[in-house]
Amino acid sequence: MQNGKLIIRRAAVLGAGVMGAQIATHLANADVPVVLFDLPAREGDKNGVVQKALDGLKKLEPAPAASADRLQYVDAANYDEHLPLLGECDLVIEAIAEKIEWKDDLYRKIAPHLAEHAIVASNTSGLSINRLAEGLPVERRANFCGIHFFNPPRYMALVELIPTEASDPAMLDTLESWFTTRLGKSIVRAKDTPNFIANRVGVFSILAVMHHTERLGLGFDETDALTGPRIGRPRSATYRTADVVGLDTLMHVVNTMKDHLADDPWHAHYRSPDWMNDLIAAGSLGQKSGGGVFKKVGKEIQVLDPVSREYRPSAAKLAPEVEAILADKSPAERFAKLRACEHPQAQLLWSIFRDVFHYCAVHLESIADSARDIDFAMRWGFGWSQGPFETWQAAGWKTIATAIQEDIAAGLTMASEPLPAWVFDLDGVHTPQGSWSAGSKTYLGRSALPVYQRQLYPETVLGEAVPDMGETLWENEGVRLWQHPLDRSVAILSFKSKMHAIGDEVLDGVLEALARAERSHGALVIWHQPPFSVGANLKQFAAACSAGDYNWLENMLAKFQKTSMALKYAQIPTVAAVQGMALGGGAEFMMHTMHRVVALETRIGLVESGVGLIPAGGGCKELALRADRLAKQASVGEPLDFVQAVFMNLASAKVATSALQARDMGYVQPGDDVILNPHELLYVAIRRARAMAEAGHHAGLSPRGVRVAGRTGVEALERTLGKLKEEGRISEHDYHVGRAAALALCGGEVEPGTVLDEEALLIIERQQFLALLKTEATQQRIAHMLETGKPLRN
Structure with missing residues (x-):
């Protein structure tokens, strides 16, 4: 601890069983490097036991790792060769089999190698923590406690924190705070009774x-x-x-x-x-x-x-x-x-x-x-x-x-x-x-630890006092603009529609609320209880298609794009606080804000192909801008090199299953905040928005020199689609939807390297979207989705 704050630069997990390996992986999800120990293998590589466990994690569903790269931050080790590595670890979690004598023996082995300040904890599911403490030297017991994770550790919120009679109260408080914010856990302090609570x-x-x-x-x-x-x-x-x-x-x-x-x-x-x-x-x-x-x-x-x-x-x-x-x-x-x-x-x-x-x-x-x-x-x-x-x-x-x-x-x-x-x-x-x-x-009452002040809307039990819902500044049928007592200089925009779907009333509300916030506040945060948004209101699209009102649809789509661009080029910082799901138009709104604060367990994707459409709220345009930017950074790269990487995500309606995967897919940016405790989402977003306002953050200029892959890119992506069609993996209509996405990502059938601006890319998106919307196959897909909640392959 430094100045009452717990700093974990490296951790160790003892035991590479089902729980130990997954606890280690979740620490890596939280950007904590880990050393995972187990017994030396009897044959071959002495780290074979741990390596086998790590290989096994790759096959588990749901996945313990929030992105493919997390496992590389878990280092394999064995008790024969690597105990000195414990001296570099600030937190050591024991997770071996539930046998007192085995734990006693292990504690005797590790005690000489522990850093003086290290916290040692047992992940026992029910053995006496006071009895386990007896296996450690007396001087170590103040920094020992129980930390009981639930399986699977990445997804289950609960961690039971069990003190011993000798546990340092200050250590317990800082450990609870660290687990709450850094690992995103919900802590219950349990008494040292069999199986705890x-x-x-x-x-x-x-x-x-x-x-x-x-x-x-x-x-x-x-x-x-x-x-x-x-x-x-x-x-x-x-x-x-x-x-x-x-x-x-x-x-x-x-x-x-x-x-x-x-x-x-x-x-x-x-x-x-x-x-x-x-x-x-x-x-x-x-x-x-x-x-x-x-x-x-x-x-x-x-x-x-x-x-x-x-x-x-x-x-x-x-x-x-x-x-x-x-x-x-x-x-x-x-x-x-x-x-x-x-x-x-x-x-x-x-x-x-x-x-x-x-x-x-x-x-x-x-x-x-x-x-x-x-x-x-x-x-x-x-x-x-x-x-x-x-x-x-x-x-x-x-x-x-x-x-x-x-x-x-x-x-x-x-x-x-x-x-x-x-x-x-x-x-x-x-x-x-x-x-x-x-x-x-x-x-x-609830715990008075400062960490819980970060949870503006914590989970409550029946009969408990309801948190302050803030002061309403303005609202219409689709949105509410309000402010929280934490910081009244930051306006908060919440959608009121079912599943926070984006329809006409939400678009009107966002535009009006943003204009009001620009006049009276320093920043705007978009936040509401999850999901962030399931995308466009398909019922409104289906009704207009049935009535043949394509003028309304074109105007609606233009308004959608206008709203996205208003968020991107607002006169105050705009921050999206994202949790649960951000799909289709919801992901596009998120992509267009100036900054994102995203809960780790958020599903994000441009899924329009599932209903026979393409992203047309600026999503394709944003990916085309990103491809050009990455190509320029690579010096020798071409936009097509980076378009190809995102094309199949759009064509297959792939959804990132975590914020880290969404970052890999280009929906979340490297500078965005990924947090593990969703109850801290609004607090962090308000603080981030205020900091941006204090720093004088403003929207940049709209890029006018966007190089696109053009017809060469479209032809390359068509070849990919053609192969998938020949193999029977996509239908004829899937092919047409994929080609529309290719045109939007590549800037249409222009010469490779043609320079366009954002408005030109938005027009292509809009044209391709409307052309698909007029097809019978897409209308069938929309109707089927509304009726069953599942995509139709036709």
Whole structure:
């Protein structure tokens, strides 16, 4: 630490297993060089174990690396040869197998090589952090703690931070701040209890589902149909989740609870079912072994029958009466009806919610500082749309509490432990003043760490105070112009349309809002909750095509281009704060602002070819400008060399799956800000816009000397299309769409090296777009996309 700030110049990860290798890769995603250690290979290259793990990451989906170059920043090492490299590392994360004796041995080996200031952390999923600290010298323990990532580490927001009795509080604060901003993680501080918070509650929830599935005689596929998105849980539901996690891994976590929680009222249920033990013994561990509860036979998904222990086709359906109950919009009504309904599916749902509520209430004091920590842990670590306490409170706190107590008295619950007295004293655990702490018998507010001041609109729990939504300056049907108390010199523009699609009302709104901001503010930020924008409003295009109103379409397109150019050449700095998706016209708007602040996990692409069109809001023009600029920088290069690199992205509607990939594709520029914590997006964008204004940043001159590839470039790209068509990879209409993109990127059928300006390139875009829009095949694609949400190949 320097002046209270944590600086991580290099990190080390010990253990190149599934978690260790992915943690190392995510550090590289955050521009932190990493040394990844494991045991020396018995044969060949001693770094072979690590190298094999890194090679395996390239095949994983979703990809652990945010761009192809990230893995080159992970250096392979082994414990025999490279322990001195630890002296260069500021952060060391241990992620080996969950065996205390193995961790003790490793800590003894690394201790002499650690830098004096280094922070050491264990990624254990449930072992005692205080016990692990005993494996380190006494003088090292102040800089030791638990850091529990969830799988996959790049995508799962939750990291549980677990202090020991000796952990330095200042170290914990700086580490939490660093993980929050640099790695984009959502931190929950957990107590040193078995399996901490998320796994403790999450695994109990899985065990509760398994218990009631067996009690009610339901099939595993039937239970999964009930316990997925219909109740706010991930699509993998329960048994598919077990397969993804690995049945052996799940059993290990269950055994941790069994071995260390002997006095727990639910201890009798801390066991893996017989059918699971049999699958594990047979090597059917789930997804990683090719089958577990579910397996794929040919194209058919089969599920294990819990009675016969044979596989059968998976084809579960919800009972109509249960489907109707789940469709009720009132949480209180849903729970009342589920409890009253005698159908086994309804009884399963009531029972699993009731027992999880019961479990969380009893254990709140021992496992978490507040109810907020449990709710966020389940949302961020297990993908629940609401945490257990939020769900309970939404359904009517006292009504549900009474129902639970009645079921306890009737012997229907999984444990007979009474609800704590505080449950009946409250109307809910989340209030504007804070969330209930059973330990301190009061409502606790959020963390006061300065890092959280960067989150202007953080995630909130049900019942919590709503953040200040700012002062509205002007709005129309499509947009809202407003300012935030953080900096009233910066105007903020938010779209109001569905999925932030760009239609006529949005274009009018952007132009008017920009003009107002130029008169009264120093800068403009475009920001709203994700997605940034799914592109042009196809419904408006389809309606105009049906009416044959091509004059309206041409005027609309001209206005779209005018708006893009207004953002590019505004009299104040314009900054796009981009998160979620920026597709088609949304990507074009983003490309035309003077600066971009982009959340890492953003999907960006010019996808117009999917509906038989080309980018015509200035997207092709911007890529042509970039090709000319790169060619000039290369001295001996030609625009075609760089056009070819982006052409197939347009023709295939390729979408970057991260901001780093979007940078490689030319949609995000090298000087733009890529941030890993999306909750800091608006804060960073406002600060960036203010800095640009303070520095006197202004739009440059519109380039007039843009060299284009011309007809030679068009012919070269046509040859590529022709080959793809011959191979059956594209259709006849795909060919025509691709040729239109080639004309727009190459400046039309002019001589190679012809010099054009932006307006000329915009005209070509517009002409090609309108010509495609008049074709029957493109109109069919638009209609199909609007009807199904999927592209049509015709």
